Amino acid sequence: MTKIRFFVALIALGSIMLCSGCNNKLKEQNDLLNEEVLNVRAELADRNSALEEARNELRDRDRELARLRTERDDAMRAQPVAPTSAPNPFSGIDGVTGSYSAGLVTATVEADVLFDSGQATIKNAAKSSLNAVANVLNSTYGGREIQIVGYTDTDPIKKTKDKYRTNYHLGFERAFAVREYLISRGVSGSRVTIGSRGPDKPMGSKAKSRRVEINVVVGD
Numbered sequence: 001m002t003k004i005r006f007f008v009a010l011i012a013l014g015s016i017m018l019c020s021g022c023n024n025k026l027k028e029q030n031d032l033l034n035e036e037v038l039n040v041r042a043e044l045a046d047r048n049s050a051l052e053e054a055r056n057e058l059r060d061r062d063r064e065l066a067r068l069r070t071e072r073d074d075a076m077r078a079q080p081v082a083p084t085s086a087p088n089p090f091s092g093i094d095g096v097t098g099s100y101s102a103g104l105v106t107a108t109v110e111a112d113v114l115f116d117s118g119q120a121t122i123k124n125a126a127k128s129s130l131n132a133v134a135n136v137l138n139s140t141y142g143g144r145e146i147q148i149v150g151y152t153d154t155d156p157i158k159k160t161k162d163k164y165r166t167n168y169h170l171g172f173e174r175a176f177a178v179r180e181y182l183i184s185r186g187v188s189g190s191r192v193t194i195g196s197r198g199p200d201k202p203m204g205s206k207a208k209s210r211r212v213e214i215n216v217v218v219g220d
Contacts, residue, residue, distance in 0.1 A: 066195070069195075089105070089140050090106075090133065094128070094129050095110060097109075102219065104215045106215050108211050111211050118160040120174045120176075121177065130181050134187050147214075148175045148194045150197070151198070151210065151211045152199050153206040153207075166198065167199045168196045169196070170196075174212055175195060175196060178214070
């Protein structure tokens with residue numbers, strides 16, 4: 001009886017030691033897994049941080065490029081222009097005013113001719129004028145860079161605020177609409193850049209302030 005009890009105790013002790021060894025092994029494996037998870041999380045955090053930094057740098061470069069382009073355009077407009085007797089090729093087109101400035105030939109189209117109030121869809125009645133503009137761009141200024149800029153008056157957007165949050169958004173969409181139409185008339189899209197100055201440069205009246213300028217770069 002004593003021997004039986006001894007063997008039972010021995011077996012129980014062995015089981016306890018075996019379970020203890022299993023628990024230690026499981027704990028080691030769990031610790032390794034936790035460490036691996038922490039390492040993966042740290043690596044993901046580093047990658048996300050690097051990605052966000054790269055995105056910020058790209059946005060800064062885009063803003064700086066836009067600023068430099070604006071400064072260049074403003075500087076070109078501010079330079080005195082030698083008088084010219086040559087007629088502006090855009091003059092005579094219905095609803096379009098042609099003008100010269102340093103390095104640029106401009107066709108200014110009143111927005112009220114092109115669009116309904118607060119909208120960026122080109123009116124059917126305005127398409128004949130844009131057709132004539134496209135003909136000049138292709139025949140007289142083929143290959144030249146074209147800059148299309150949308151302007152608005154200073155009144156805040158109200159009726160169509162669900163579509164255009166600000167005047168800058170409306171000005172951009174109008175410039176984009178003109179770009180797309182000119183491309184449909186054979187003007188190469190690779191020649192055309194667009195932008196919006198919104199209400200930044202008002203003219204003598206609200207009606208004149210609402211306009212789209214089509215600038216052809218003819219000088220350095």
